[in-house]
Amino acid sequence: MKIAVLPGDGIGPEVTREAIRVIEALDLGIALAEAPVGGAAYKAQGHPLPPAALAVAEESDAILFGAVGDPDCDRLDRHLRPEQAILGLRKALTLFANLRPARVFKGLEDHSALRPEVASAIDLLIVRELNGDVYFGEKGFRTAVDGSREGYDVMSYNEGEVRRIAHVGFRAAQGRRGKLCSVDKANVLETSQLWRDVVIDVARDYPDVALEHMYVDNAAMQLVRNPGQFDVVVTGNLFGDILSDQASMCVGSIGMLASASLGERQTAYGTYGLYEPIHGSAPDIAGKGLANPMATILSAAMLLRHSLGLADAADRIEAAVAATLEAGVLGRDLGGSAGTTEIGDAVLARL
Structure with a gap:
């Protein structure tokens, strides 16, 4: 080895x-x-x-x-x-596939930014996609019509990328408590709508896993309001980066x-x-x-x-x-x- x-x-x-x-x-x-x-x-x-x-x-x-x-x-x-x-x-x-477990070790409840009784319930796994999203999309600077500088970053996922990370999330949930929360922003982003559609399709292969969907802004709120509700969270590169750092302060x-x-x-x-x-x-x-x-x-x-x-x-x-x-x-x-x-x-x- x-x-x-x-x-x-x-x-x-x-x-x-x-x-x-x-x-x-x-x-x-x-x-x-x-x-x-x-x-x-x-x-x-x-x-x-x-x-x-x-x-x-x-x-x-x-x-x-x-x-x-x-x-x-x-x-x-x-x-x-x-x-x-x-x-x-x-x-x-x-x-x-990035796996980021977050749980509160015994004795550290008082060190969380949350109330001890809330923090003690944290035992979740964030499954973050790593090869797509704005991190790897087309990016650069350009000149706008008025002559000002403009920066751009393209967020994109193809169906295959979403499908393979969804399988990782569902399999992880099977090995834990059987709950998967897919986090996206499908009410605004077409990329997220594709994400949600594919996750729903993959869910048919995992009837033993309870699937729910949550917008990323709500997920951020729920992570501090009631983190114990989460088992496995699967999400894209950008959202996963942010939520996993937030989870670190919760623990x-x-x-x-x-x-x-x-x-x-x-x-x-x-x-x-x-x-x-x-x-x-x-x-x-x-x-x-x-x-x-x-x-x-x-x-x-x-x-x-x-x-x-x-x-x-x-x-x-x-x-x-x-x-x-x-x-x-x-x-x-x-x-x-x-x-x-x-x-x-x-x-x-x-x-």
């Missing part, structure tokens, strides 16, 4: 290091291959996703990704900015949410995927040992479960994280004082 380790920028290397320590402590015989991406790769090799890094990813069974983003690179042409590393990997490896901190980006490729052990915390590179605290590594450690657990078929090892990591949090070992994002390495040490102790 081989994992490509792409630490990236800012706090990426710090939090990735703690996840690697946890994986190595389990003594699973996994080989690790590291390569630079993002701003670090641009500064060293002139591109955020060098061919060598892509090759390391392609030759592995899964990817553990840190974070990308570097203020020094903000004025580069868009195709050279650090964020193109993650977008490029998703496109090159056809990673179209207490963006430093707690893991994610998996999966495609159709199967390895000898499971489904090939890229695993990363949903937080960014946080350059303001990089190198200070302040970052919470929990989301990356939980991402490593998802990697073991989905891509390497090591569910028992994943369960052990998640149990160790839960025990660490319940013991009050909290990062600064959760009002505690534990640093990056201290949190990693506490998880290791509970393995």
